[in-house]
Amino acid sequence: MLNAQGDCAIAEIDRAEHEITCASDPVLRRDSLRYLIHIVGDIHQPFHTVADNIGENTLTVTVKFGGLIKSPPKFPGDNLHAVWDSTIIKQTTYAWGSYVDRLEGDWLLKHPEASQTLDPVAWTLEAHALAKEMSAGVAIGTVLDDAYYNKALPIVDQQLGRAGLRLAAVVNRWLSTAPACPLP
Numbered sequence: 001m002l003n004a005q006g007d008c009a010i011a012e013i014d015r016a017e018h019e020i021t022c023a024s025d026p027v028l029r030r031d032s033l034r035y036l037i038h039i040v041g042d043i044h045q046p047f048h049t050v051a052d053n054i055g056e057n058t059l060t061v062t063v064k065f066g067g068l069i070k071s072p073p074k075f076p077g078d079n080l081h082a083v084w085d086s087t088i089i090k091q092t093t094y095a096w097g098s099y100v101d102r103l104e105g106d107w108l109l110k111h112p113e114a115s116q117t118l119d120p121v122a123w124t125l126e127a128h129a130l131a132k133e134m135s136a137g138v139a140i141g142t143v144l145d146d147a148y149y150n151k152a153l154p155i156v157d158q159q160l161g162r163a164g165l166r167l168a169a170v171v172n173r174w175l176s177t178a179p180a181c182p183l184p
Helices: 009-022 026-044 080-090 096-110 120-135 146-176
Strands: 060-063 077-079
Touching (some): 060 080
């Protein structure tokens, strides 16, 4: 995942930290915070960390699982990346806000340790290993059934929960420490 400067997501997180804490321009600080939120989320989505089939965007699959909603998606043809970006979540709750409520009511309370690792390289390696695990045996045309959903859902919960807790911990760390900014 390269940005406009040709850097990877890890370098962009470092850049955002510096800009959020040191930039005098409030627009730059705001935009850096937006990028930080986006990038931390991205590196927790497992298929954002692999180059295989361009992050599994070209690995077409058929979704046959109903999830907790119990009815198969209206558009069952998809790619594996998109299944992880949105289909699993949509088949779990009817609205994104409901998914947040689901995590806050269960996963987040049980996993405070998720924010102890504040190393973006470690986050990326974790997600990469999950991508390899969850794409193993999935080929073009694979039908993703309830067994796949049941295996994937705890990982989606885990990765969304980790991303939120880690983002909060990073922002809190940055806001609570004096920045090491060069003098103007």
